Amino acid sequence: MTADRSSRARAIGRILGAGHVLQALTVGRTRSEAWENASVGVDVLHALSMLLFAGYSENYRRLAALDALVAGAWATSAWLAARRS
Incomplete structure (x- = not known):
């Protein structure tokens, strides 16, 4: 991976993390x-x-798939928590 692509990936990760x-x-x-x-x-x-x-x-296939899994888990846990309250 080139330095330019790596810095872009870090920037996108930071933006998503801040979100x-x-x-x-x-x-x-x-x-x-x-x-x-x-x-x-x-x-x-x-x-x-x-x-x-x-x-x-x-x-970025593996990283994106892992991120999708984590986001799906967060969505599921938030949905379940909302149903309980």
Whole structure:
């Protein structure tokens, strides 16, 4: 992997990480059903987009598939938690 591609991958990872932190803070502070549902939707869309990316990119296939798995797990756990409350 070239240095340019590696720096782009790091930048994208940081942006996605910041988005996860912002999402968690927003849902954690508001505790509203609408935000919880939106959070589940964001995680589902994230998982689907990573599955598409995994199918497209040979270089990042394993990483994108792992990210899709994690996002899917977060969506599932958030959905289950929302159903319990």
